[in-house]
Amino acid sequence: MPRAAFAPLPTPTPKVEDREVDTEFISEWNYDADGKPDAGRAIPMKVVPLPDTFVDYPPHPPYQYCTPASRNENARMIDNKQAPFLPFADDPMFPRDTYFKAFDEEAQWVIEYETVRRLHIEHRFSAALIDEIIRATPGLTPLRISNESGLLWAVSQRDLPLVIWGDGLPSSSKPQLPPHFAQDYGGSKDLFKQVNAGLSKFCPNLNCITHNCHVHVDSDWSLFTPPVGQVQPHLTSTQLLAAAQGPHPACSKECFRLIGEDDMEEDGPANVPLPDLAILDSLLKLIPDAIPCELAVVSKITCRNVFVYRREKIKDAAIISAGKQPRKGKQASRLNKKAKKYDYEIQHLCHVSTQDVALTPFASAFGASYTANGIAVVQKNTYFPDDAPPAAVGGKCTNVVLQRGTFKNIVVMKSKYGLGAFAGEDISVGDVVGEYVGELLDNSNETLGHRDVIQDHSKLNYCFGMGGVDADENGKGGEPDQTTVDAQWLGNPTRFLNDSKPNKPNCVADEVRVNGECRLLIRAVKPVKMGCELTLSYGDRYWKTGQEADKGGSGPASKSGGRRRRSRA
Ligand SMILES: C[S@@+](CC[C@H](N)C(=O)[O-])C[C@H]1O[C@@H](n2cnc3c(N)ncnc32)[C@H](O)[C@@H]1O
Known part of the structure; x- marks a missing residue:
């Protein structure tokens, strides 16, 4: 069978001194049935000179340890017996x-x-x-x-x-998920508890439903999955009623939308026979601002009754005063620090209409609510699950970019500090450049020690902390990172983004939560022309060592998405 060979070539003619000639040769052999090559032959090849601009670009070395990957992996699985990648994939030897x-x-x-x-x-x-x-x-x-x-x-x-699940059994041999996925809720109908229990066992993300998601099969996935908190309501009953008007028709003659302003007081709870409220109670904790017609479908209670029950349970006065009063105490300071990230904002670009969002219960569970004209109001940096409706797919929706992995073209080339990541195309402000992926580590991971030795030796640190809180200007209130994405052995070109110091970065990293799982998105904050280097601010903590960095709060606050040195165990 003929094969292109990479072994030394038989000397071709013309010889070395004829190099100006735009022809070179590769050699080819035929192998017989015993694998013996014949004498071989040289095949001429036209040489196309590269434009001058490319001459200075040396080919970058193959990844030393790092294999290309599109999803985070749990470090423990890597240390298992499965080969998650082929190193030196382009080296025929x-x-x-x-x-x-x-x-x-x-x-x-x-x-x-x-x-x-x-x-x-x-x-x-x-x-x-x-x-x-x-x-x-x-x-x-x-x-x-x-x-x-x-x-x-x-x-x-x-x-x-x-494919082998976390319990060591092949997936295809089983009619159902592995036993450790089954969850005993003690017969509870508390959807809120179920969502939280389920999140730590199985993420409802289509990315996981494809192959290679080792994150969710590991029983310790809960480490990377902060629980879903009770969502604070923002809409009073009157606002909810107003939000549901407009283009949306009443769902029936009894629809809550037909309750007039004047009827509001009359339709009290005494008139409402409510059968089983457990599911409705849970839904109101998860999606208190959802339109009652949507809750009616899941809770099997008419939307009029849902509305009346919500009005009793969540008092307008409480919503109004919560909106006015600043939070107090430690929790407040943490929340305030995260407020920039977890603020509410309207995603104009998402084009998800009220009804479409209603089709995705998990989207609602992670903070979506609606405006009167049908635009989804989502928690900033919250991404809808992969079952987002088709309406979301047409627009310039960053959720879709994340779900499909259609990021910007990044070229890895030599830069001032070793290798760097360069724009392979023009990039605009707001574009999602890529996702920083690698192995997920937590402080109890046994392999931390020897990773540190390698990092200290190579002077290259590919760790990116998640879940920490930056200190204030006085160095107070910071909290160490909870988990780390390490792209030393597994990652993609975003691992080559260098620190912009002393200049301002053209990219930031956002910690986003997709179906409960924390992930890191690299987003452009300045336009970047093709061929220019992409940079991040690593944050001051990255450049501090030992205990200083571990405290997380010792340095000035780094910008959103600043890169952090991993806290050591
Ligand atoms: C994630 S790597 C970035 C890619 C790296 N340049 C390479 O060749 O693989 C981070 C490492 O790059 C180097 N680095 C990045 N930005 C730097 C800067 N502004 N000054 C000095 N070294 C930098 C440091 O060695 C750091 O540990």
């Missing part, structure tokens, strides 16, 4: 067969799925082209065998054949 034999043979499937996903979604390769590449590569699974087999089908499945 790397003994890939021997490498894979050292792991579960299933590992190769995961890599194949990830490769097809990336070629198709990130690099926009057509299915036909991917098929062509696969067919030319011996040993790979064909893209499409039939409508229900082959890689194309497999990448869209949730339970992939041969």
